[in-house]
Amino acid sequence: MRERKKRKLKVSTVLVHLALLVLVFINIFPLYWMLTFSLKTNDEILGYSYKDPETGVRVQVPPNHVGLPHQWEWSNYAEAMNTGNMGQYFLNSLVVSVSAIAITMVASFMATYALTRLVWKGRKMMNKFFMLGLTIPIHASIVPVYIILSRMSLLNTYMALIFPYAAFSLSMGILISTGFMGDIPYDLDEAAFLDGCGVWGIFLRIIAPLMMPAIATVGIYTFLQCWNELLFATIFVSSGQYRTLPVGVQQLFGQYTTRWGPIGAALSIATIPTLIVYIFLSKRIQDSFIAGAVKG
Amino acid sequence: MKRTFTYRLHIFLFLLPALILFVGILIAPIVMSAWYSVHDFNSISSTKMDFVGLDNYVTLFSREMINPETGKVFANDKFMGDALVNSLILAVLSVFIQLPLSLIIALKLSKGIRGERAYLSIFFMPVLISTVIIGRLWMNIYDPGKAGILNAALRATGADQWLFPWISGRITSSKLAFTGQWTGFRETALGAAFVPILWQYVGYHMLLMYAGIKGVPSELLEAAELDGCSEGQVNRHIIIPYIKPILKVSVIFAVTGSLKSFDLIYALMKDTTKAELPSTLMYKLLFLHNRYGLGSAIAVVLIVLCFAFALLITLAFRDKGEKVS
Numbered sequence: 001m002r003e004r005k006k007r008k009l010k011v012s013t014v015l016v017h018l019a020l021l022v023l024v025f026i027n028i029f030p031l032y033w034m035l036t037f038s039l040k041t042n043d044e045i046l047g048y049s050y051k052d053p054e055t056g057v058r059v060q061v062p063p064n065h066v067g068l069p070h071q072w073e074w075s076n077y078a079e080a081m082n083t084g085n086m087g088q089y090f091l092n093s094l095v096v097s098v099s100a101i102a103i104t105m106v107a108s109f110m111a112t113y114a115l116t117r118l119v120w121k122g123r124k125m126m127n128k129f130f131m132l133g134l135t136i137p138i139h140a141s142i143v144p145v146y147i148i149l150s151r152m153s154l155l156n157t158y159m160a161l162i163f164p165y166a167a168f169s170l171s172m173g174i175l176i177s178t179g180f181m182g183d184i185p186y187d188l189d190e191a192a193f194l195d196g197c198g199v200w201g202i203f204l205r206i207i208a209p210l211m212m213p214a215i216a217t218v219g220i221y222t223f224l225q226c227w228n229e230l231l232f233a234t235i236f237v238s239s240g241q242y243r244t245l246p247v248g249v250q251q252l253f254g255q256y257t258t259r260w261g262p263i264g265a266a267l268s269i270a271t272i273p274t275l276i277v278y279i280f281l282s283k284r285i286q287d288s289f290i291a292g293a294v295k296g
Numbered sequence: 297m298k299r300t301f302t303y304r305l306h307i308f309l310f311l312l313p314a315l316i317l318f319v320g321i322l323i324a325p326i327v328m329s330a331w332y333s334v335h336d337f338n339s340i341s342s343t344k345m346d347f348v349g350l351d352n353y354v355t356l357f358s359r360e361m362i363n364p365e366t367g368k369v370f371a372n373d374k375f376m377g378d379a380l381v382n383s384l385i386l387a388v389l390s391v392f393i394q395l396p397l398s399l400i401i402a403l404k405l406s407k408g409i410r411g412e413r414a415y416l417s418i419f420f421m422p423v424l425i426s427t428v429i430i431g432r433l434w435m436n437i438y439d440p441g442k443a444g445i446l447n448a449a450l451r452a453t454g455a456d457q458w459l460f461p462w463i464s465g466r467i468t469s470s471k472l473a474f475t476g477q478w479t480g481f482r483e484t485a486l487g488a489a490f491v492p493i494l495w496q497y498v499g500y501h502m503l504l505m506y507a508g509i510k511g512v513p514s515e516l517l518e519a520a521e522l523d524g525c526s527e528g529q530v531n532r533h534i535i536i537p538y539i540k541p542i543l544k545v546s547v548i549f550a551v552t553g554s555l556k557s558f559d560l561i562y563a564l565m566k567d568t569t570k571a572e573l574p575s576t577l578m579y580k581l582l583f584l585h586n587r588y589g590l591g592s593a594i595a596v597v598l599i600v601l602c603f604a605f606a607l608l609i610t611l612a613f614r615d616k617g618e619k620v621s
Contacts (some may be wrong), residue, residue, distance in 0.1 A: 167321035
């Protein structure tokens with residue numbers, strides 16, 4: 001019996017699992033390390049020495065690189081939140097991302113409706129025009145938008161990020177919505193039209209309520225783009241009050257060049273919420289990335 | 297439906313929000329960037345712009361960029377040619393190391409291995425973390441002091457004894473000896489930047505490929521199995537041709553992503569000149585030297601290259617597909 005079981009467990013399968021587990025370790029370890037050093041003191045991270053009061057001999061304490069903290073230094077988190085202002089940056093990122101999502105969603109649903117369910121000459125061309133946005137790098141907008149924002153005194157406001165983020169999420173929004181809207185039966189439009197609904201009535205009463213699944217997909221995709229964006233954020237919002245999380249983290253390093261604990265805490269504060277959401281919505285989040293790429 | 301004036305007006309109204317955003321923030325700025333790029337333009341508060349033709353492009357690719365204020369050569373070691381070469385090296389590494397690795401993992405996972413969903417979710421996780429955070433985290437990993445985990449591991453295993461002198465011997469850009477400053481030398485910085493890129497994006501490409509492989513009709517795979525195809529043959533002749541559209545997306549993403557890359561290098565290094573990329577050069581020209589014309593020229597070069605590569609890759613994938621069928 002035992003021998004038969006052993007033979008069933010193929011060597012190749014074991015090797016594949018072993019290789020995959022090594023990859024799991026490589027994926028997890030940097031995050032584990034970040035969490036542990038966010039809870040350590042500088043002494044523990046760098047190692048230190050002290051003079052034993054009884055014998056008078058200098059005792060070397062080596063750095064604790066990979067172990068759990070000997071003493072959990074929660075004050076690092078308090079410092080990152082208070083002095084490092086991570087709470088404010090977190091809120092800013094949330095305001096900017098959620099507003100950008102709302103605008104992207106409304107604009108791309110409306111445009112998709114006109115592009116897929118209303119019949120007119122040139123709608124294919126218009127769709128291709130919007131799809132150019134998938135390839136246009138954000139660098140294209142930096143100088144002109146910076147100059148326009150600065151002339152309108154809109155630098156260092158939420159607006160300075162919300163509209164550019166929405167604009168750069170639009171093409172993907174339209175691409176994803178096109179897939180979802182195509183799944184809604186066209187008979188519904190016709191029936192509603194015969195019942196006396198106009199184009200707006202059809203859009204608001206029939207199409208919009210059926211686009212709920214698209215809201216999650218477009219929303220997740222847009223959210224991650226905005227939440228993690230750095231280039232626009234550093235350039236358009238350099239002032240402290242409206243900084244987003246990535247900019248805040250970047251600035252924090254200027255303040256604490258040699259203090260590892262608060263730096264680790266700031267990195268963790270910026271990372272943990274995303275990971276918690278991912279644990280609960282992993283399938284949904286993965287699907288939104290797939291929807292964005294597969295149809296492209 | 298009827299094609300009355302009101303119908304057309306409604307179509308226009310439906311498109312209006314998207315058009316305003318898209319034209320206002322993406323299309324018009326391209327035209328404006330092109331316009332700025334042929335002007336000498338060093339202050340946003342003044343409207344004075346001197347037409348200089350293609351001078352900015354010439355300056356960008358020549359070795360000397362003179363700062364007009366100080367008269368000093370400020371960009372002798374960070375000109376556009378080097379930056380472009382660096383980003384192309386990243387692109388090549390991504391396409392030939394990252395994508396094959398992703399494909400291998402996706403192929404293994406999609407064959408119904410135990411715990412495939414758990415593996416998939418863990419491998420995809422780094423994609424969700426902000427690139428700035430990853431850059432900063434890796435900056436700590438590479439730290440040349442006592443706390444850096446990479447050098448600590450090398451010291452603990454004794455590998456530093458032979459590895460550091462070996463790397464030192466290969467460094468020609470500086471007289472300093474290599475003692476673990478991974479991001480401090482031109483010879484090592486780009487490689488040091490590629491590792492976190494690899495770490496973050498293998499999962500992304502793997503997920504797309506995995507989804508593609510799961511879309512291969514099971515009849516095809518069963519038929520191949522009945523014909524006695526080995527796993528390698530199935531992969532080569534059925535799965536990979538089938539997921540070609542996804543491979544195309546991955547290649548385009550990897551190449552244009554490398555051209556546009558900014559966050560990681562900017563977060564990873566105090567001194568980006570060691571692995572200068574077009575974006576970091578553009579950032580410096582704009583916001584340290586106020587050279588808006590030159591910065592716009594870089595933007596235009598990037599726009600053209602992104603479209604050119606997207607087109608070339610699409611063509612490359614289409615040609616092969618036609619030969620197969």
